[in-house]
Amino acid sequence: MYIGAFDIGGTKTIIALADENGKIYEKNQFVSDTKDCLRHLDHCCEEFRKILKNQGIDTDAVSAIGVNLPGIVNRKTGVLECAVFAGWYDIPVKEYLANSLQIEKIICENDVNSCAEGELRFGLGDRYQSFGWMTVSTGVGGAVVCDGKLIRGAHGFAGEFGHMKVEYEQAKQCPCGEYGCLEAHGSGTGLGRMISEHVANDPAFAAAFEKIGKEATGASCAELARNGNQTAIDIFESLGEYLGRGISYYANILDPEAVVIGGGVAASIDLILPGIRRAIERYTFEPMKQIEVVTTALGYEAALVGAIAIATTALERE
Numbered sequence: 510m511y512i513g514a515f516d517i518g519g520t521k522t523i524i525a526l527a528d529e530n531g532k533i534y535e536k537n538q539f540v541s542d543t544k545d546c547l548r549h550l551d552h553c554c555e556e557f558r559k560i561l562k563n564q565g566i567d568t569d570a571v572s573a574i575g576v577n578l579p580g581i582v583n584r585k586t587g588v589l590e591c592a593v594f595a596g597w598y599d600i601p602v603k604e605y606l607a608n609s610l611q612i613e614k615i616i617c618e619n620d621v622n623s624c625a626e627g628e629l630r631f632g633l634g635d636r637y638q639s640f641g642w643m644t645v646s647t648g649v650g651g652a653v654v655c656d657g658k659l660i661r662g663a664h665g666f667a668g669e670f671g672h673m674k675v676e677y678e679q680a681k682q683c684p685c686g687e688y689g690c691l692e693a694h695g696s697g698t699g700l701g702r703m704i705s706e707h708v709a710n711d712p713a714f715a716a717a718f719e720k721i722g723k724e725a726t727g728a729s730c731a732e733l734a735r736n737g738n739q740t741a742i743d744i745f746e747s748l749g750e751y752l753g754r755g756i757s758y759y760a761n762i763l764d765p766e767a768v769v770i771g772g773g774v775a776a777s778i779d780l781i782l783p784g785i786r787r788a789i790e791r792y793t794f795e796p797m798k799q800i801e802v803v804t805t806a807l808g809y810e811a812a813l814v815g816a817i818a819i820a821t822t823a824l825e826r827e
């Protein structure tokens with residue numbers, strides 16, 4: 510059975526032809542055209558037709574297409590209601606793609622929900638049936654799988670970890686307008702801010718970056734931490750503490766087996782884990798303290814695998 514997978518992000522897009530077991534036959538990546546969403550969808554269709562032609566496959570042979578979108582998606586109508594980063598609003602993605610490709614079964618989903626569905630079907634789902642999925646990169650996104658099922662909630666927003674309050678005393682402003690959100694503190698953005706503040710106030714720390722000949726970034730700070738620089742170690746522990754506070758709220762409500770972390774910050778899991786575990790130890794009840802915190806089994810293309818998963822799951826439910 511052939512499945513199309515469109516992973517449309519705010520910065521890049523990957524189009525692929527796959528099967529229901531997650532096998533990818535061919536894929537193509539390009540920059541997302543954030544100026545004009547419909548023109549971008551035309552580009553996606555064009556790339557998909559090219560892949561079908563290369564593989565010698567008719568459109569009729571494609572059973573469904575899973576489409577990830579970087580925002581709030583009405584799963585029933587397939588309308589992208591809002592993608593703030595791209596500046597896209599009220600786009601009838603499902604209808605547009607169905608007309609253009611003449612494929613009826615188009616399943617649109619928020620990209621983080623897709624990651625969680627992908628993990629359940631093709632990743633750590635063989636170990637965990639109840640887990641939270643957290644994308645920790647520039648921001649913090651999340652989704653919840655409970656008892657073997659992706660929980661969407663009333664608006665598809667269940668598991669939006671990013672705007673839980675994790676800091677009250679030194680709360681920084683979040684892109685949502687509020688202060689003290691996990692997204693403002695426990696994200697790549699929060700990490701960058703902590704690094705800049707320390708560089709500005711601590712000449713020895715600034716000198717440590719000069720010594721390794723690198724700009725002060727998350728990656729170079731991780732390098733310093735792994736070389737034993739105590740300030741760098743403390744910064745990652747603070748980042749972990751914030752993530753751990755967020756995870757604790759979630760653990761206390763849903764008692765999951767694990768939290769699965771994806772996104773750029775997952776590469777520093779060894780550095781943030783001590784802070785995460787300390788917060789979980791402090792803020793959860795006894796059985797929840799055992800919650801496992803792991804990185805995704807799906808790697809860099811978790812979302813693309815997720816697009817295959819949402820289409821496959823939708824076909825099974827028919």
Ligand SMILES: [Zn+2]
Nearest residue numbers: 672683685690
């Ligand atoms: Zn917020």
